[in-house]
Amino acid sequence: MTADVLWTHARLWTAAGPLISDGVVAAKDGRIVFAGPASDAPAAARVIDCGGRLVTPGLVDCHTHIVHAGNRADEWRMRLEGATYEEVARAGGGIVSTVKNVRAASEDELVRQSLPRLDALIGEGVTTIEIKSGYGLDAENETKMLRAARRLGRERPVTVTTTHLGAHAMPPGQTDKDAYIADVVERQLPAAHAEGLADAVDAFTEGIAFSVEQTRRVFAKAKSLGLPVKIHAEQLSNLGGAAMAASEFGALSADHIEYLDEAGVVALAKAGTVAVLLPGAFYFIKETKKPPVDLLRKARVPIAVSTDCNPGSSPLTSALLALNMACTFFALTPEEALLGVTKNAAKALGRDTDIGTIEAGKSCDLAIWNAEAPAELAYRIGFNPLHSRVWRGNV
Numbered sequence: 001m002t003a004d005v006l007w008t009h010a011r012l013w014t015a016a017g018p019l020i021s022d023g024v025v026a027a028k029d030g031r032i033v034f035a036g037p038a039s040d041a042p043a044a045a046r047v048i049d050c051g052g053r054l055v056t057p058g059l060v061d062c063h064t065h066i067v068h069a070g071n072r073a074d075e076w077r078m079r080l081e082g083a084t085y086e087e088v089a090r091a092g093g094g095i096v097s098t099v100k101n102v103r104a105a106s107e108d109e110l111v112r113q114s115l116p117r118l119d120a121l122i123g124e125g126v127t128t129i130e131i132k133s134g135y136g137l138d139a140e141n142e143t144k145m146l147r148a149a150r151r152l153g154r155e156r157p158v159t160v161t162t163t164h165l166g167a168h169a170m171p172p173g174q175t176d177k178d179a180y181i182a183d184v185v186e187r188q189l190p191a192a193h194a195e196g197l198a199d200a201v202d203a204f205t206e207g208i209a210f211s212v213e214q215t216r217r218v219f220a221k222a223k224s225l226g227l228p229v230k231i232h233a234e235q236l237s238n239l240g241g242a243a244m245a246a247s248e249f250g251a252l253s254a255d256h257i258e259y260l261d262e263a264g265v266v267a268l269a270k271a272g273t274v275a276v277l278l279p280g281a282f283y284f285i286k287e288t289k290k291p292p293v294d295l296l297r298k299a300r301v302p303i304a305v306s307t308d309c310n311p312g313s314s315p316l317t318s319a320l321l322a323l324n325m326a327c328t329f330f331a332l333t334p335e336e337a338l339l340g341v342t343k344n345a346a347k348a349l350g351r352d353t354d355i356g357t358i359e360a361g362k363s364c365d366l367a368i369w370n371a372e373a374p375a376e377l378a379y380r381i382g383f384n385p386l387h388s389r390v391w392r393g394n395v
């Protein structure tokens with residue numbers, strides 16, 4: 001076998017086995033054809049010497065709202081001065097203020113404002129990013145957001161997966177939640193699906209958003225369209241949304257889950273649903289309840305970590321800082337955290353046969369670091385050790 005390119009002298013952390021101190025990755029036509037010790041490596045026309053640097057899978061940010069317009073710095077300032085979330089919302093802040101900005105923005109403008117956030121993530125070795133809608137809250141504006149998300153994937157060397165989150169909040173001026181959910185089911189999801197704009201469907205199941213029963217209606221529609229589901233659940237209270245999504249719909253992931261109980265953990269384990277931890281939101285809204293990491297470990301639920309990049313609860317565009325926070329706040333080990341932005345994040349997107357580990361057959365997405373040990377990636381705060389990045393076999 002001959003390959004197109006070899007990356008040699010790598011300290012190779014594949015996310016699928018132990019660190020290989022003198023490793024080689026070989027690629028052909030953008031796919032990995034070999035990953036292992038130098039002694040077994042094939043030949044190739046082109047050789048890139050990694051100089052002993054750490055090589056990991058390209059990072060996967062599996063939960064973001066990076067497509068949005070404007071920011072909520074004023075709301076944050078009010079919260080710092082003691083205002084509650086409700087007071088902020090009554091003063092015109094909260095999700096609704098972002099909805100107004102997104103509705104007023106063109107697709108071009110959404111792309112323009114979102115590119116710097118995407119570039120920050122790419123600059124840290126991210127090669128796949130999930131992007132949600134959820135600030136349009138009607139058929140026209142939700143599809144506009146998803147089109148902008150797809151365009152980001154054409155403007156940069158990164159894989160974008162899209163998630164429809166029409167069931168994120170109530171649109172400004174509306175109060176009938178059942179009627180709004182009917183709009184999501186009857187108009188928004190079919191419109192997005194008809195244009196191939198949604199790879200998955202999400203909902204925010206919470207007292208301030210939608211009930212378990214309303215979420216179920218959205219997911220039943222997703223299922224009828226052949227779309228997988230994921231859920232924002234147990235972020236502020238324990239409504240049982242995660243267990244419902246896992247046991248009734250085989251959800252790809254349940255995200256936030258600070259208030260998840262033992263029965264919920266068991267449901268995730270049974271369904272193979274990934275637990276996505278979002279330490280940026282935990283930090284930014286000063287949450288004190290921590291997700292049940294020990295229970296998740298005992299039940300062998302795969303744990304992912306993501307930025308949740310959004311203007312309200314997690315204005316975070318650093319996957320590396322999310323790693324550090326997952327270790328300091330939630331007591332993940334550095335290796336668990338790193339699995340959370342590689343192998344397990346890929347599983348949270350249903351893409352684990354294609355990305356997330358450095359193994360033959362997968363897309364050649366790599367991050368090459370000025371570091372020796374995987375733990376260093378989670379250890380530093382506000383320092384970016386990325387040396388270079390490979391997406392689909394291209395540096």
Ligand code: DI6
Nearest residue numbers: 095204232281310311312313
């Ligand atoms: N949970 C969150 O943390 C974000 N959405 C959600 O369902 C908040 C989004 C925002 O405040 O803009």
Ligand code: FE
Nearest residue numbers: 063065232308
């Ligand atoms: Fe979110």
